Amino acid sequence: MGGNGKHRWKISFHRSSSQSKQQPPKEFLCPITGSLMSDPVVVSSGQTFERLSVQVCTDLNFTPVLQNGTRPDFSTVITNLAIKTTIINWCDKTRTVHPPAPDYSTVENIVREKMTAATAEKEDLIRVSEKELLNAVAENPPVIFSHAVTELGTRGNHFNSGSSSEESVIIAASPGTPLPFTLRPTCFSPSSSSSFEIEVQNPNVPVSEEEETLLKKLKSKEVFEQEQGLVSLRSITRNREEARVSLCTPRILSSIRSLIDSRYVVVQVNAVASLVNLSLEKSNKMRIVRSGFVPFLIDVLKGGFSESQEHAAGALFSLALDDDNKMAIGVLGALQPLMHALRSESERTRHDSALALYHLTLVQSNRVKMVKLGVVPTLLSMVMTGTMASRVLLILCNLAMCVEGRTAMLDANAVDCLVSLLRGSELDSEATRENCVAALYALSHGSLRFKGLAKEANAVEVLRVIEETGTDRAREKAKRVLEKMRGFGDGDDEDGSEFDSLFESSGLTRTRYRVAGGRNNNLVNSTTF
Incomplete structure (x- = not known):
């Protein structure tokens, strides 16, 4: 009889062990941590989460993507007594230990891992940085600002048909000439x-x-x-x-x-x-x-x-x-x-x-449309306040490639704004600084008015510092802006006499550059974006 009793005890034990390993229903698990919820709450969008998971996501300003592709709304949280009672009853029935309150640091680590994964997935789509944009337009003329590096790869230059060089495009003599595209x-x-x-x-x-x-x-x-x-x-x-x-x-x-x-x-x-x-x-x-x-x-x-x-x-x-x-x-x-x-x-x-x-x-037609929409002051304001400054500067560089865009930017005091940014320490990265110099370079083409505004803004001093201490791109573009201001290669104000004293006061010497034909001659009419 003792043997039978022992045998029955073993059977009872195995049943209890099997029940304790029973997996909880999916609706009992927090969608963020995957753990049995101890304090379930309903959020505004209708889903149920562990309360601490919602708190951590809110603290980290993170909203996860759920399995159905949507994002929950954590603005309102209400205790879900019904599901809490159901979870407790299920634990008692299956002889499972009631879920303990989660630890904040543990949940935080899980959420941060999801944040990292979400960032990686986002970058797997089409995400390019300002640096990549600049790298992609390294050797193209200022007329077009080449395309970003994307899955399309490097694309041909649609504007080179009229150029005498495969490496550069000489700026059209008439600024009003529409672009070939x-x-x-x-x-x-x-x-x-x-x-x-x-x-x-x-x-x-x-x-x-x-x-x-x-x-x-x-x-x-x-x-x-x-x-x-x-x-x-x-x-x-x-x-x-x-x-x-x-x-x-x-x-x-x-x-x-x-x-x-x-x-x-x-x-x-x-x-x-x-x-x-x-x-x-x-x-x-x-x-x-x-x-x-x-x-x-x-x-x-x-x-x-x-x-x-x-x-x-x-x-x-x-x-x-x-x-x-x-x-x-x-x-x-x-x-x-x-x-x-x-x-x-x-x-x-x-x-x-x-x-x-x-x-x-x-595209030229879109540049003109943008200018007519009156976006230039808005874009400059965003740059000055540091709102997406680097990316917005790239748009301004494109707008400055048409006569209407240059005029609107000069009217909006863009030269003084850009020089002020370069003089200060507000720029958030070297890429932003490069874009700022690039915008000045775009504004300098074929414009006597630019020279006067640059003189008023004391641009020579700032550009001289960048030419000596900036990145390779920034130094190159600063150098070319200075050359434009001296009338070198512009065809306008060739003698540049009004800037002699300005350059001398900045420690620069006025040297007449003589460039023979061929590749060097093209070089002064191209850019290294």
């Missing part, structure tokens, strides 16, 4: 079909099983099915590059377009995010613009959900990388909303909006 994008060509006629073609093309499955969900009348379809599409196109091409079909694009203006946050966010992923492929960029997405992205940028606005700015940036899209995006009215987005509370929205504007202002 004046062809309208194909989607606006009078000989082309409408965008929808172009995209909806070959209806007999076979549809892959993967596309068919996604289309079934995207076209469903059930919001839940739409959400699932978009979450799947977003995940597929984020992780599989080949899928970005195979799934960028007229049917998929049409379905995404119909869901972008949804009032359901999960639907709208994932629709725009999926479009960003598709736009990463060079071959898709023009197709997306031709499919009529730009007006929808503008609407989202104006009044969409916050996370949707981040993705809309990213999509416009990505689409603007294609030369054939630049004019179209400007014509369709994206410039002013992107300017407004520079003031967004979201860093990602500000970042991508600035880069979108940088690429769009590589």
Whole structure:
């Protein structure tokens, strides 16, 4: 009998051990830490979290991305007594120890790891720094400010057809001469079909099983099915590059377009995010613009959900990388909303909006539009207050490449502003300082007025210091601005007599440079951006 009792005890023990190892239901776990919640709370967006996890995220100003692709709203927190009671009852039933209160430092470490991962994922999309932008435009003429380093790689110079050198472009004698890049994008060509006629073609093309499955969900009348379809599409196109091409079909694009203006946050966010992923492929960029997405992205940028606005700015940036899209995006009215987005509370929205504007202002027509919108004083104000100074300076450099932009910047006292920044210690990086000198260099082309304003701002003294102590790029551009001020290579004010005393007072000697023809002659008319 004792043996039987011992045997029964062993059976009872094994059952208890099995029960204690039972995994808790997913809804009992905090989405951030993955641990059983001891003090569950409901946040404004409806999800349940461990209270301390919400507190840590709030303290670190971090909002995680959930599995369905959305971000929770931590503005309001309410104790979830129902789920707390359910968790306690489950623990008692399964003989599991009640979850202890989490430790702040442990949760903080977990959240910081998620922050690092989120940053890495963000950089895996299209994220370039100001330094990369400057590196990408190292040896191109000041007329165009070459493209940023992106997945497109280095692209050819569309403006060199009139140059006598493959390395540089001599600045046109007439500042009013329009830049060669004046062809309208194909989607606006009078000989082309409408965008929808172009995209909806070959209806007999076979549809892959993967596309068919996604289309079934995207076209469903059930919001839940739409959400699932978009979450799947977003995940597929984020992780599989080949899928970005195979799934960028007229049917998929049409379905995404119909869901972008949804009032359901999960639907709208994932629709725009999926479009960003598709736009990463060079071959898709023009197709997306031709499919009529730009007006929808503008609407989202104006009044969409916050996370949707981040993705809309990213999509416009990505689409603007294609030369054939630049004019179209400007014509369709994206410039002013992107300017407004520079003031967004979201860093990602500000970042991508600035880069979108940088690429769009590589086109003459968009530069003129920007000037007519009266953006120059706003951009200068942002630079002076340190608001995205380096990126905004890149936009100003592009604007200064047209007569209208230079005039507007000189009218807005840009020379004095830029010289003041260089004289002070407010600039946050060497890249920003380089961009500041670059903007002065852009303003110096063919302008006697610049020389007078530079003299009033005592620019020679500041530029002389930069020429001696700055980075290689900054020294080179400072040197060339000084040469412009002396009338060297400009064709205007060749004798530069009014600046003799100014240079002498700054410790400079006036030496007449004589440059023979050939490469050296081109050098004074090119830039090293």
